[in-house]
Structures are given as structure tokens and as C-alpha cells.
Amino acid sequence: MIAPLAQCGFSTETATGLSIPGLGDHCPRGAFVRFIPGGSFEQVTLYLGLLHALRELGVTVWNDARAIERCVDKSTTTFLVQRPACRPRAPLQASTAQPRKNSCRAWHRKATRPVEKPLFGAQGKGIRLLETADDLSPPEAVDGVYYLQEFVPPAQEHHQDWRLFVCGGRVVASMIRHGEDWITNIKLGARAEPAIASQELADLAVRAAGCVGADYAGVISSKDAMGRFLVLEVNSMPAWNGLQRVTSLRLSDTVVDAFLAAALPESTRNARGEA
Incomplete structure (x- = not known):
């Protein structure tokens, strides 16, 4: 079922303490967050509070409020990916x-x-x-x-970076983005090229996602003049339209399958598959 965050809230009249359309006194088995609606500071705080509450109730939340907060604030992302325990290189x-x-x-x-x-x-x-x-x-x-x-000046003659899609602790798809200038965003005209990440780069992306606690994430990486991979950004609510155009893997199915594996017992998943 789909329950927009804008229609959810807290309530002292339900057993869970939450008001979620269609659930009454019950909690969901899992909650998959695709985006946080815009709004006032109070509204966004409420949406994140609801996700925090679901996690406190034992609900599997992808991505949970902690990961979203860490990624939406680039300064916190920077702090976490540069901690010694994580060790991804970053500018x-x-x-x-x-x-x-x-x-x-x-x-x-x-x-x-x-x-x-x-x-x-x-x-x-x-x-x-x-x-x-x-x-x-x-x-x-x-x-x-x-x-x-x-x-970070380009290691090549033209501007490019890597975009890696991490899901469930592994890189499931990746691409190289080629830009006509130094901003290599697909929506701003960059060209996507399918690519297979090296083990070094894949490990870096997985560690970066782990640093912020993201179950699925888009990680942007670039090479410096010495050829070292650097983490530029970690996105906890990544779009994947550009990446989907250059990979044969159906990314939505991959993410949903990984989410269900985390949220549902194996017996329940098998019953759903047989149905």
C-alpha cells in the first residue's frame, strides 16, 4: 500500500501511537521511503519524526530518517565519510x-x-x-x-565522474557521466555511459553508503590527478532514470526485492511468490 507521509501523523488513539491510513492499530512490516515531501520546517520535522517512530517500533525502514538526515546535510555526510573507520578518500x-x-x-x-x-x-x-x-x-x-x-580537476581531458547505485550492501549498477563542463549531472545535459566499477571503486561506494547508514544510495565518485577515487556525494533518495537507460538490470525490481528480503520473513516471501 502507498501511504503519503503528508497523510500520516501521530495519534494517542491508536495502539502504535501513529496514524497511518489503512493500518489502524497495526504497524507496517516495512516502510520504503522514496522521497520526503517539501514543506515548512515543522512539516519536514514531522515527516522525519514519523520515520524515526517507525524505526523505534521495530519497523524496517529504507532509508530510515537517520540516513536521510545525514545525506541531506552535506556537512554531516562529509564528517561521516571522512571518519577513520570508513576510510573512503574524500576531497x-x-x-x-x-x-x-x-x-x-x-x-x-x-x-x-x-x-x-x-x-x-x-x-x-x-x-x-x-x-x-x-x-x-x-x-x-x-x-x-x-x-x-x-x-577536483579531471584526470582526463574532459569532465566525467562515476555514479554507483548501492543496494543491500553491494553495487548493483554503475555508469560514467560525461559532461560538457565540470557539472556532470544528467538533467543538465551530461551523457551517461554504462560501466563496470572496479573492485576498489565498488568497495569505496559500499563503505560510503555504510558510513551514512543507507540501505540504498547513489554514490558519486571522481578521480583526482593522482588517479585516486574520491567520494563527492552520497544520496539517500537517488533518482535512477539516467542509470536505468544504460543498464539492463531493472533497478526498481532490484531495490524492491532487496527491501522485501530485509523486511519480511523468508516464509512470508515464499508465500507471496507462490501466490
């Missing part, structure tokens, strides 16, 4: 409450440039490559929070 990043012009100048002295990204953002929107420290956006344009990521 130097900074999240600050005030412009760090000194940091920008330091990067320029190293002959590299910072990329300014919205702390909460996706699909390449609002990303800017800064030529000088004076190019930082005014505070009101970034809601008072600056997230800066060191620009």
Missing part, C-alpha cells in the same frame, strides 16, 4: 557559518579552486565554481551557511 571540504575567504585563498595558492554548494541541494542546482575568494555568495543567498568543496 577536503568545509562547512562554515561565515565566509572563509582565507580558506579560498589557501586553495588558490595550491592552484585549485573551491566549489560552493547549497548545504541542502541536489541535481547540480546552485553549484558554483569560485575563481576568487570574492566570488563567495552573500550570506542571505546561502541562508547564512557556506559549504565549500575543493574542486
